[in-house]
Amino acid sequence: MSVEEEIVSLGKSMGLEVEERDVNELVEEHTQELTTEEIQELQSQQHTEVMQEIVFEELEEEVISTSEIKEILGMWERVSQFVEKKHPEKVATGRASDLFNDTCLTHFRNILRGRKKQTSLDMFFLNGLQVKARKRQRPVRISNLFLYILFFVFVQ
Secondary structure, eight states: OOOHHHHHHHHHHHOOOHHHHHHHHHHHHSSSOOHHHHHEEEHHHHHHHHHHHHHHHHHHOOOOOOOHHHHHHHHHHEEEEEHHHHHHOOHHHHHHHHHHHHIHOOOOOOOOHHHHHHHOOOOHHHHHHHHHHHHHHHHHHHHHHHHHHHHHHHOO
């Protein structure tokens, strides 16, 4: 039995509609060498798929509140100060503390920085919109007032 026949047999045993000519066509397509452009295109597609998976996984991650991060960082600060003061092996504990700080807590500090920047940007754009809204409202009020004055002048 040929490889193509085995693939067809396996596909049919799984309840799939598989024909030998489709399998032959698929095998022929994959026996041809790819051009450099085709390889680059495949790599680009794979990269895109991987990046989409990473983004999807990040979206699935539990959202940690800002207050929770601040609380944990505060606890770490208290623990590290305590260990620094009370532990006899200052050098070893200092290294361990720095390693934990760099490896684990930098991630959470970066989250806080990103949120702070986003909040600042949101406030900047919100304030800009409020200023623009105020600038637009003033001429409208003046022109309405002007119209009322004209109305009363011509009516009397």
